[in-house]
Amino acid sequence: MEQRIHYREQIRGIHQELLRMGVLVEENLNKALRAVKTQNRELASSVIDSDPRIDAMQLEIEERCTVAIATEQPVATDLREIMVAIKIASDLERIGDHARHLARALDRVSPELMSESFPVIESMAEIGIAMVHDSLDAYVDLDADRAREVALRDQQINVLHRDLYDRIISAMKKAPERVEEGTSLVFINRFLERLGDHVTNICEWIVYARTGEHPEL
Amino acid sequence: MQQAGRVSDQTAFFLNGVVVEAGSTKEIFFNPREERTEAHISGRFG
Structure with missing residues (x-):
C-alpha cells in the first residue's frame, strides 16, 4: 500500500536536517546567554563563529526542498x-542571528549595566529557548495543539520586553553618558522580543x- | 495527475464508481478533506 518510499525518505532527511539546525540554534542561544552571564568571551566567540554553519544548514534545507x-x-x-520546512528554516536562521547579537553584547554593554538588566534578559531568553525547543517537538509530530500552546508563551516575553525597555530608558535619562551602551541594550531587548515572534x-x-x-497566533 | 491539476477548475475524485470528494481544483490538490483523496493525489495508491 505505502508507495513513494523515496519521497518519504526525502521528507525524513529534510526533517532531520531541520532538527539538527534547531538543536544548533538552541545550543547557541544557551551559550550566548551563559557567555553574557559569566562574561565569557571565548564562549561568545564560539557562538559568533558557528553562525555561518546555521546559515549553511538553511541553504541545504532549501536545496533539498527544491529538489523534492x-x-x-x-x-x-x-x-x-515542504513549504513549511523552508519557512521554519528561515525563522530558525533569524533566531540564530539573535543568538549572535546576544553574544556580541559582551563587547557593547558594560558588565555593570548588563548586571542591572540581566535578570530580565535571562528570563526572556530562557522562555525563548524553551519555546524553540518545544516548537521543534511540535514540528516532529506536526502537533497543532502543542504549537498553539507554545505560541501563547510569547506574551510573557512581550511583557518582559516592555518592562525592560522602560527600565533602560529611565537608566539612560539618569545617566546620559550611558546612552551608547543603553541603546545596545535596547537592541538586545528588541532581538529577544523578535526571537519570540x-x-x-x-x-x-x-x-x-x-x-x-x-492561524494568527 | 499533474495534467488534471493544470487544466481544470473543478475536480472530482471517484473511487469504484463513487464520488469521494468534489470541489475546486485548488482545494482538492492543496487541502482535500477526505483522507482517501489525499492518499490518491499524493500517489500513495492508485
Missing part, C-alpha cells in the same frame, strides 16, 4: 510540509502544515 518539489511534485499535506511564526507554520489554515 522538482522531482516529486508533491501535493496537499506533502506540499505544505519567530518561534510564534514557526508555530503558525506547524498549524498550517497540519490543517491547511493560516
